[in-house]
Amino acid sequence: MGRLVLGFILLVVSLVVLTTAAGLEKGGGAGGRLAKLVGRLLLAVAAVTLLTSSVVVIDAGQVGVQHAFGAVSPTPLYPGVRVVPPWASVERYSTREESWPAGGEEVERMAALSSEQMGMSVDVAVRWQIDPASAPRIFTELGTQDQIETVVLNAIRNGVRDGMVRFSINDIAERNRIASAMQAEVDSALVTQPRAGGEPFRIAQLTAFFLRDLQPPEQVVRAINNKIAQEQQIQTEKHRVEVARLQSDQQRLLNQTLTPEALTKQYLEVLHDMKGSDNLVIFVPTEGGMPMLNLGELRKALRGGAQ
Structure with a gap:
């Protein structure tokens, strides 16, 4: 113009x-x-x-x-x-795949509530694209490229919050399920109803959704860490008790095995094995203890007496 x-x-x-x-x-x-x-x-x-x-x-x-x-x-x-x-x-629009957040932009951590109404911190990344055939309706209902980006960003925020509220704080480890729910909510929010009536139309098509980080409240993190520490301490104590029990069982088995009869039998077996050895010291069991019999000294004494 x-x-x-x-x-x-x-x-x-x-x-x-x-x-x-x-x-x-x-x-x-x-x-x-x-x-x-x-x-x-x-x-x-x-x-x-x-x-x-x-x-x-x-x-x-x-x-x-x-x-x-x-x-x-x-x-x-x-x-x-x-x-x-x-x-x-x-009016010109980009039909290329757009990313949010764009490269170089500061990451936006969105606040969302779990089903227990506990505040969560969510970080997502999204790729989206408009349908060129819908450009005239987009211009009529929304406006310029900047206005489309604003609408898409609002849809992302709304979808993330609506998806998170479906899950409990106990479901935080199920990242894939949470991401799928958020993606479905964002995709649904990108469909709008024209003000003048008519069939709903899609503002943009969601091509990829990434749940990059999901953090519970700080007090929940501390509670989880304390619980993990307590469980580790309990496991350590159980291990100590188990070791003590095994040692007690071994000692009891040893006491049951080393009876006087068993010791005497073992002593006789040792004497039997010493017949062909050069050992000069023999332990002689008595009621007063376990004296040593030095065969070398005994032999010398016997030789001296014979002379």
């Missing part, structure tokens, strides 16, 4: 200049030829401006919506060179 107005202004100016140039030439003025040249140049620029005001270029990854004087064309303008009425304006 701006180029059309500019073209008409240039056209009027060029006609004025040409009229002035014609008058100067009739009067024999020296500037007639120069004014005529300037007028023709302005006329050419005006013609080019008016012609190009009817041609728009829609880039790849975009879709255009033609509108003028409150009327919106129901036919979207797809990528390429398109001819439109010179008085029409074209």
